[in-house]
Amino acid sequence: MLPAERRARVVELLRRDGVVRVHELAVRLGVSAITVRRDITRLAREGVVRRVHGGATLELPATAPTSGGRASGAVTGAVVGLVVPSLVYYWPDVVRGVREAADELGLRVVLRGAGYAPDDELRQLGALVDSVGVDGLLVAPTTTGSQGAALVRWLRSAEVPVVLLERDSGDPGLGLLESVVSDHRLGAASAVRHLAELGHRRIGLCASASSPTAPHLRRGWRRACDELGLELDGVPEVTTCDHRDPDWSRQLDALLDRCRESGTTALLVHSDPEALALVQRCQERGIVVPGALSVVTYDDEMAELCDPPLTAVRPPKAAVGRAAVALLAARLRAAGGRPVHRVVVQPELITRGSSAEPAPVG
Structure with missing residues (x-):
């Protein structure tokens, strides 16, 4: 046949x-x-x-009313699978944006959490396609290592449309997949520029080794430092373990020692838990924030609860979710010939009490 x-x-x-x-x-x-x-x-x-x-x-005719009273089109009533690596940090706001946009279009969302484990992500995605029968997928996949490579191959050959969340489809390994990302490089650069405008000339970076966002932050931080002519010799550029790791306290003290030894007066820290722990350690060691050290955090999940409240770069998490649904809906409507879209959304700098002019020397 x-x-x-x-x-x-x-x-x-x-x-x-x-x-x-x-x-x-x-x-x-x-x-x-x-x-x-x-x-x-x-x-x-x-x-x-x-x-x-x-x-x-x-499919119902386009003029037939659905149970919710909407006119049924090519998208209304479709089922969207959503797989995110965490349900407790960063991603809840992305999920909220997805839900809001899906409700407006009459889509049903099926949510799965996968804990930054590519084998679990692949299992959840396969179940959504084979058992739930979703019409499209929104996913923030792990792309590193052999398991990540297998997951990427699966996504590239998926039977339903796929939109990546906070993963850059400009990476050749991800193939022709649609994506929505926060411009983390621009976000890091905005933090550096804010600190430079306050008069800081030595601005360090503390990034989490476990986060896929860290490489983008590093590129944005370095590029902004280069463009502004800031001093980098001896300035801390560290990749730390997770704040829950037993070695975190030692790495934190080593970072603060390097700031003192190098004359570094400001730090961009990813993410909020690491920044809060750093400020707390500063207080224990008698390092005044922002008098002796200004701190800008990246994520803004809990930054305003710190003492002092932290200046933060806030990625547009809910907007990422809404844009991803719009891309997926457009792909579901398209009969063919639609080019691959990559949407980049700009983060926002929120100025609070942890950043100020550097203290006078001497």
Whole structure:
């Protein structure tokens, strides 16, 4: 049976039975379940059918009202799978943006958390496609290591549209995948410029080794320092362990010692827990913030609760979620020929009490 004939047969069975399951179709048509899912995906993109849990049903006419009172189009009623690496830090605001945009379009979101583990991410994504029957995926994947490479290969060959969250599809390894990212390089640069305008000439960087954001922050920090002619010789540029790691206290003291020895008067710290711990350690050691050391944190999840409240760079987390839904909806509507889109959203600098002019020398 030719592919076009096979898809016509799928539509015929839907008209007769109302709803069909992937495995039932595979048996009837004598093909694999993967082939059936690809046929359903194509028919769904053409607006002929609608994917449901484990199978498909005929799409409602565009003029027919849905149960929520909306007119059903090519997107309304679609199911979106959302996989994020954390449900407790940074990502809740992204999820909120996704939910708000999905509600406006009449989409249903199925959320999964995967804990920065590529094998778990792959398992969750496979279940969303094969068992839940989602129409598209929003995901912040781990892309490093052999497991990350396997996950990227899976995403590039996925049967449904994929939009990356806070992962740059400009990386050749990610292929032609749509993406929405915060411009972390610009965010880091804005922190450096703020501190330089206050008069700081030696501005250090403390980035978390476990975060995929760290390389972008480092590039933005270094580029801004170069453009502003700031001194880098001896200035701390450190990658630290997680603040919960047993070695964190030692690394923190070593960083503060390097600031004192090098005459560094300001630090950009990623992320908020590390910045809060650093300020607390400064207080224990009699280092006045911002008098002796100005601190700018990156993320702004809990920065205003510090004493003093921390100046922070705030990535547009909810806006990233909303933009990702808009990209996915546009991809679901497109019958073909739509170019790959990469959306970059600008972070915001929030000035608070942890940054000030450097103390006079002597």
